[in-house]
Amino acid sequence: MSPVLLFILGVVFVAIGIAVSIALHEVGHLLPAKLFKVRVTKYMIGFGPTVWSRKRGETEYGLKAIPLGGYVSMIGMYPPNKEDGTVRTSSTGMFQSLASDARSLAHEEIGPGDEKRVFYRLPVWRKIIIMLGGPAMNLLIGVVLTGVLLMGFGVASQTTTIADVSKCQVKAGETVDPNSAACKLTPAAAAGLKPNDTITSFDGKAVTSWDELTGWIRASAGKQVSITVQRGGATVTATVTPVLSSRPVIGADGRQAKDAGGKLQYQDVGFLGIGAQTALVQQPASAVLPMAGENIKQVAGVIVNLPDRVAGVAKAAFSEEPRDPNGPISVVGVGRVAGEVAAMEDVPLQSRFAALVGLLAGLNFALAIFNLIPLLPLDGGHVAGALYEGARRQVAKLFGRPDPGAFDIAKMLPVTYVVAVLLMGMGALLIYADIVKPVNLFG
Structure with a gap:
């Protein structure tokens, strides 16, 4: 088989693996949401125009044109306006309008009998379980793939x-x-x-x-x-x-x-x-969790120092400096690495396949840890909002004050948009760097 075909097969293998990982991440949100009787209106893989969808029960399942993520839509993500109990209020402020529009979208599909099936009415611990379901699924996938790598292929x-x-x-x-x-x-x-x-x-x-x-x-x-x-x-x-x-x-x-x-x-x-x-x-089962823990530690180290690492990538992309092989890379860089591994004809096929499985395990650990960053729109941002809600309710109870109710996370939308723009900018930078100055892992 030609090296070019092997390269393409390696890219396709990892692309499918990433798509499945994203789909299962969203399943991690979907299952507990349905378990807690929240009405889930959409389960989508990708963004942009819908390519295919089918409705099963009350949920529409589908694929979008841009396969760079996914989402689960639940009714009542944001509570109604506190002042008058309505969804929308008139306001001339840009930030207030953003929050008001978000509340409107979150409540537009609420019908008769859905009042107790909205997300914002859930106890704090249930909100946290739903939001941690995605990262937990990626951690589970990473551990399973690590087990396949160590116990099936070996090190x-x-x-x-x-x-x-x-x-x-x-x-x-x-x-x-x-x-x-x-x-x-x-x-x-x-x-x-x-x-x-x-x-x-x-x-x-x-x-x-x-x-x-x-x-x-x-x-x-x-x-x-x-x-x-x-x-x-x-x-x-x-x-x-x-x-x-x-x-x-x-x-x-x-x-x-x-x-x-x-x-x-x-x-x-x-x-x-x-x-x-x-x-x-081949390694014993007892080696799986320590290896997974070591991988998680390395990924966490990169993410904790992400601003500095991204600055290093930018410096390398626009200068003669080499890329840090332990720095962040984009999906383009991941695909390139997968293709190069698959095309190594002097390496046994079993070893190449094992390397691709290890790459997918690392990607799932990265998805899990990255999504735990306590900033919206990431899962960690929703968890932080739920924790804040629980804390202020406990403080109110301690001092004999009225229950302040659900925390209106819609007020954080301006921050959400800023973070989203920064994430898109970081993604664009990493893709550019992976094209003009790719990471050299193999000398």
Whole structure:
């Protein structure tokens, strides 16, 4: 299959995955709303003109032309005007008009018998459950996909089988012609170790993992030790003396660490000159939640620092600076990454598919955490409004005051529109950056 076709298939796979994730996010709102008897008038995937819809019971289900989100419409999202109990009041103020128009739209479909089925009459805890249903669904999807990734496919792990043997001892940043007199054999080459040898013991100790072996090698500089390998069904024992060599310091993110001044770090450790083969190793169920938690932590870190990260993207997009590979990307960037992964013909198909599943898991964690930001129109903004409503009711009860009633979240619409414009601007910037200065994840 051609790389172009593989690229397209990768993009299509992730596009479908994102669409399903959005649809299930809205199902997370829909189900508790119906459970609590709120009348749901619309369940839509996408925005803009309706492409297809069908009414089932009292709810219209459909698809919109722009598949960049979705929504669930519930009657009575905003309470009536407090002063006279009506939906609309005359006002010459722009902000008041926005709130009044929103109340009108929220109540225009309320019919006889619907008075107790409006959203604003719900207890605070039910409002919170409905609004958290979407992010909770994405978290669940992310955990399930993480389970599929770890328990079904496995994690790419270094094995104790040798992938390659370096011929020459080379200092960091230098090159040596392997056929020249300047080529001093590495301890592994001098001992006759070969690719596909499986190391079973080192210095009389059984080898159970590559990380364990690496630690022993690094601590054995200048020491002559025995090493045993399995080669073609036979056991071969050799003697090696790891040499002291300057090697890169690898950070927790798997990349070479840098000091405070941005300089790449190295350390002098024992060196043999061998590399490990990798294989997908299935993980136990107990590894799923810790891995999901680590992914959520990384996503939350990006979102907490989102303004700074977006500023970095803007700077890179309009300058010669490279993009931060750990920064935010748009759906265009996600599609590009998916296509590149799918087109890696030198990587086993199983590993490529596993990478795409992991990408979808990360996207669902990102959708969940991003929607929890306490700003309208995001779900977190509605949760914040419900919490404020509950708090002021408790304060009124504590001081013996009348119940202030439902919080009129329509008053926050001016802020909502500002946030919406900022989100659209951020999306446009990320798409532009992903076109002119895409993130380079594969070197």
